[in-house]
Amino acid sequence: MSEPKDPGKPDLSKAEPPSDVPEPVPAWKAIMQGLGPTGLALRIGSPLLALLISLVITMILLRATGADPFSSVQSMIDYGTTENSIVDIVNRATRYYLSAVAVAIGFRMALLNIGVDGQYRLAAFLAAALGGAITLPAPLGQLLVIAAAMVVGGVWAAIAGVLKVTRGVSEVLSTIMLNAIATGLIAYLLNDQRLAELRPGSNNVATPKIPEDGRVGSLNGFLSSIGIDLPGAVYGLLPLAIVVGIVFWVVINHTRFGFDLKVSGMSPSAAQASGVNARRMIVYTMVASGVVAGLIGMPELLGASHEYSLNFPAGLGFTGITVALLGRNHPAGIALAALLFAFLDQTSDVLQEVDVPKEIVGVMQGVVVLTVVIVYELVRRWEIRLQQRTVAAELATGHDLAREARGSTGSAS
Amino acid sequence: MPEQVPAVRLTSITKRFPGVVANRDVNLTIERGEVHALCGENGAGKSTLMKILYGMQRPDEGAIEIEGEQVTLRTPADAIGRGIGMVHQHFKLADNLTVLENVILGAEPRTWFGGIDFAAARARIEEMSRAYGLSVDPDVLVETLGVGKRQRVEILKVLYRGARVLILDEPTAVLVPQEVDELFGNLRELRAEGLTVLFISHKLDEVLAVADTISVIRRGTTVATRLDPREVTSRRLAELMVGSELPTPELRDSTVTEDVQLDISGLTVLTPEGRPVVDDVSLRIRRGEIVGLAGVEGNGQTELIEAIMGIRHADAGTIRFLPGGVGGRSPTMTRGGDDITHWATRKRREAGIAYIPEDRHRHGLVLEGTLWENRMLGHQTQPPNVRGPWIDRRGARRDTTRIVQAYDVRTPGIDVPAAALSGGNQQKLIVGREMSGEPHLLIAAHPTRGIDVGAQAAIWDHLRQARADGLAVLLISADLEELIGMSDTLHVIYGGRLVAEVDPRTVTPEDLGSAMTGAGDDSGDSSGDGSGAGS
Structure with a gap:
């Protein structure tokens, strides 16, 4: 089309070999992999712009439901910044964060791990049963439970990976079905005849309580030592989520494995030609995603509930998909997205007080994700065109790394 | 008129x-x-x-x-x-x-x-x-x-x-x-x-x-x-x-040695239906030799090079590859080498096989990646790009700058995505990348396709230089002049079989063309969309 051409350099060959006009990355792929603008200003500007747009849309929605948008938002903010809410928001965000990182690992190489939900529930359940059954001295019990959860999550995800590379089964289908199987398996095992026990005085069934020694205390002691006093208990495993985020970032950006992963996601054919074993990468990635998924339930299990019961938080795996999309697969972006989602979920109750149905929060979350995704994709496309023009323009004006280094301006032709 | x-x-x-x-x-x-x-x-x-x-x-x-x-x-x-x-x-x-x-x-x-x-x-x-x-x-x-x-x-x-x-x-x-x-x-x-x-x-x-x-x-x-x-x-x-003189592809003195760098025998690749696309191909490339492969596109060249690179599975035959550094090993054995038929692509690359793919956008580059990330592609286990399991950003970036300068890649910097470069400059980056790290064997599919005359001459120079240093090259090109001029030995592939070996010093493009269409049988050429780019 109107690809810029440069008359000064006869080396701009256009459409001569079969594929000289690169096919643009399809939007769905770019969105899934979190491709976005690369310039720093745009990376900060785009989400701000997107959030601003979604705020405006949300306000219009609130107005349409008959509420006063400003006072509704104001009451959400007021409620969301109370100390009690902050603790809940942070805890919620921790769960969302781990879930979103698990999803993002798959996204990075164009694998849709829909099965994070089943992986974390099965992992939390089996790890809870294990933790409740045995008593070990302080650090060992916790480590054993966490390790067991990681193994279960990894194995459950590996099934989908192996099916994909050996039988060509789409990971979307297999993980959705594995979710259903996990649900059935937990329902079967969460029974007082098997791995669980009835809670007296209620219809709840739960795994045996993890003994005192095997629990992780809250972070409040540490927080008050640095001058932050909060009423509720902040998950003691909050630092684990931070570590997972850092490890994720380091692996993706600074290791060979991460490079292979990124390349496989961006261009499977180029990755294969470069020597990446695509089949092995699929299995590894699914396992890594499942291992992180196994951690999702740990802060709650070891820090708050100490058992897996019918009341254990469910559906986090699906929230993780949206949070990963919103956070652009970037560890820091995911953290902000997780906090935003947790804030919206936490403050949904207060909307009822101003006569707005709390379900509108779900609409808000959808609006935010759609806006961010669309804005990013538009900005990304705009930036690519801009870069192509800049490169052509800089070359046209003789700003050229190769020639500058030689210190001559002689043309090659 | x-x-x-x-x-x-x-x-x-x-x-x-x-x-x-x-x-x-x-x-x-x-x-x-x-x-x-x-x-x-x-x-x-x-x-x-x-x-x-x-x-x-x-x-x-x-x-x-x-x-x-x-x-x-x-x-x-x-x-x-x-x-x-x-x-x-x-x-x-x-x-x-x-x-x-x-x-x-x-x-x-x-x-x-x-x-x-x-x-x-x-x-x-x-x-x-x-x-x-x-x-x-x-x-x-x-x-x-x-x-x-x-x-x-x-x-x-x-x-x-x-x-x-x-x-x-x-x-x-x-x-x-x-x-x-x-x-x-x-x-x-x-x-x-x-x-x-x-x-x-x-x-x-x-x-x-x-x-x-x-x-x-x-x-x-x-x-x-x-x-x-x-x-x-x-x-x-x-x-x-x-605006200046036209370069011609030519080789001067023979640098062909006796060491067989790559020895393919009886290589066969089948389609999923069981039809051979590469049919009993035997080929030897010695150090310092450029072996050209002429053929209308779609006659098995793609499958052959992918089998050599380990991207495609060989159904029969063996591929042997002489390991060791250039001039490093004593040339006591002219036959032999490692049987690499079942090696993974990465192992082959690490052993010193470089690869210029025919489709640079699908196989040669990650278009959304920066130039220095693309420099690592295919070499992401080798210095200067990595140190142990870690990526050596500084090393990779420094070497990217070197390639950009040595191969005259026209770009304002190495942090721009590969997609922002023109096709010719992308190709120069790929050639520069594949020629670094002292490879022993280069599989070059259309190395100068779609690039300007000046850069074409430069790439030919690099090939000649590497050949003099003992590089073995398998050259595939739709540009018959390039093929004839740059080959020490020239084979013709038709229907997946090597049907003729011609002498590049005496053959004319017309003779080569008729051999490429199956020597008189000119109705059976399969569809191809190749394009010649040489002048």
């Missing part, structure tokens, strides 16, 4: 794209009933100019006159309405339709009842075929036709829509020499019938053979117009095109 209004007259055409000027003050007159050749290098602005004439781009300045009448062409439909037709380099045909159906597609004659009037269409096509000597059976499926015949269908399509001026964009790029001769015969018949042909090419011998008039475009502007082919030499044209 008759003194009358010209078929097409372009006056002061200027077309700017943001930041650059693609065409600058182009003046071109094309008389009725002539074959007018427009030459220029890749990227000189030929395509843009033709797109302007075909209504795909609007000029910023200047005027287009057709048959003496000033016109504004907004869309290709306008151009077709004015009698201008374009035959694209890459055919736009529906394989599963017949020739007849393809020709009338989108311009179907109607019967009174609203159905398609096939009888009328057939009559017209047969009449046109006869009149212009374009013999094609209207009822065969296009998928059964060879490249040359498909091109005829494209020409018929354009004529069917009433074109009086035909633009042919690099029509010979996909043809073997015999097909080129047939095409030229057709063009002469079209001219005899009073049609005007605008022939775009950078292959000078062809231009001189077929054109009545030649115009040269360089850096977006016409540097010579209406040259008489009887009065101009190919060297003069080349100088006009590039």
